[in-house]
Amino acid sequence: MQLDHRAQTLLKALVERYIADGQPVGSRALSKLSGLELSPATIRNIMADLEDMGFVASPHTSAGRIPTPRGYRVFVDTLLTVKQLDETTVGAERMRLPLQHPQKLIANAAQMLSSLSQFAGVVQSPRRESVFQQIEFLRLSEKRILLVIVDPRGDVQNRLLLTDVDYTPTQLSQSANYLNQNFAGQSFDGVRQRLSGELRQLSDDMGRLMHAAVEAGSEAMAESDDVVISGERNLLSVTDLSSNMSSLRQMFEMFEQKTGLMQLLDMSSKAGGVQIFIGGESNLVPMDEMSVVTAPYAVDGRIVGTLGVIGPTRMAYERVIPIVDITAKLLSNALSQP
Template sequence: MLNDRARILLKALVERYIADGEPVGSRTLSKHAGLDLSPASIRNIMSDLEEIGFVTSPHTSAGRVPTTLGYRFFVDTLLTVRPLEQSAVSQLESSLTPSDPARLMTAASTLLSDLSQFTGLVMTPRRNPAFRQIEFLSLSDKRILLIIVTLEGEVENRVILTDQPYSASALTEAANFFNKNFAGHSFDQVRGKLRDELGRMRDDITQLMAAAVDAGSKALDGSQESVVVSGSRKLLDVQELSSNMGSLRRLFDAFEQKTGLLQLLDRSRNATGVQIFIGGESDMLPFDECSLVSAPYSVNGQVVGTLGVVGPTRMAYERVVPIVDITAKLLSSALSHH
């Protein structure tokens, strides 16, 4: 535990370093901390903070910079979050209105990047594999379009190749049977239930049903998840990141591969509100100068995904945290009212 003077000095040091990007010396601290302390007293407290691992002294300067541990203490206990500017809130509200869910994900990711000037991430919802209804549409003698309407109102189309032609009335009969008996179920659930029904149906219809179940199951695979990434090139403008091109390249690889990002964002799924992953705390972020601020979002109260901002460890957390928080809440509202 730190005493009050040490906490105030550490807060001032982190805030000055975030603002200026330069090691902070005792003279600067005495000016900005608002404490009536001699330079010698400040240096002694700084030595104590360095000894416990909260700050470190770069070889090129007598000033100090926060460590990952120092940032962690800062964001957990000293951070004062600033309300988001009304212009930014208005921009979010006007862009995240109920519409096509896929467009909402892209819009949220872009807004996170634009408002933070770093990289925006949105983990797309894990799709519910159940369907609301299906339709069959004949394309040619042996090509049938399977139209699937999901529980969320999205439409998926798949072409089924059949061994024989089907009349319009047969296709309507098959679709009506499907919707009457299986609406609200997943295709995998239908596969099991259908076995009991096929014995009472004509052979030609059973072949169509089996083909529809296979195609529908592939279309609505509930395990499908992805990450929408926006503004990754903005990180090239961050000096402490662009000066380490090897690590930055690994970060860009992570953006492209997305597997590690999914695992990291998935950790936030059960969080309450905003979570901050700082530098080396996560093996998913390839170097210490990089942080993720994330938050879960929901549909009708059920968490379905997470979103966040990746930027330098030296980011203005007091501004990025409310950007992420409000975006998650507005995205939740838009999806729930879709």
């Protein structure tokens, strides 16, 4: 719904004031904040219209008004002036993401988001391609084999295979060599299709072992996604989020279960750019008082995950948005280093 210039100016002033001090904003304060030369009666009429349209609400205990989720949405989509991080801050944060193991980079990025925003930082670990560079079989005991999978970036996944046959070390070595020599660098799905046509050339026992390895490897790669969260305790000091036990329970259930958080991060990675999920309008955010600001990050130009800041709906979006944006760019650059 289109708002005229006066309504936009008053809504912007109201949201900014409410974010700053958390108190309902009255017409007299809006007259000073907006810079508009309007009578108190005119301002009251415009605010009444904004309330009828669902952009602001009147708490029962106050004559002032507060923004609704719909009002926040208009504010962040059309009225917000984003502040740029200064070069000193950007340079300091770049130093916190030196070339290192990807998981260490992920953890540092989550800590960076938390420390800069003073809320909770979240980073989705890079989604793995279902591709292996090397496979090894280690005999643990009779009919128990450890499958070791190394992906193209050097990350390692382990899976336990329980077999019907007690394979000898020679058989295990031959099977690993066959897979590595013929299929290294390919996806497990592709290996499954090719292997099915070649199993006739192998013994039944060896074929069953390779088939089990491909299935277990595919599952290992599919299960490798995770979320790293830093600074959850920061949210305990945010009154809007910790004012009652029900809110606290919802918040920490989200952190513990992570399923809904993963869905939100997956959705934002498909949209591209900075996304803002405001509680009360998004089913993926469990609390009306909570917002999540996200951005995707990439490796060598390919989006592999999403990061963001979890905080109150009443957050300084103009400051948090560039924090999320620059962290995504820094992490992308760090992960893309050869």
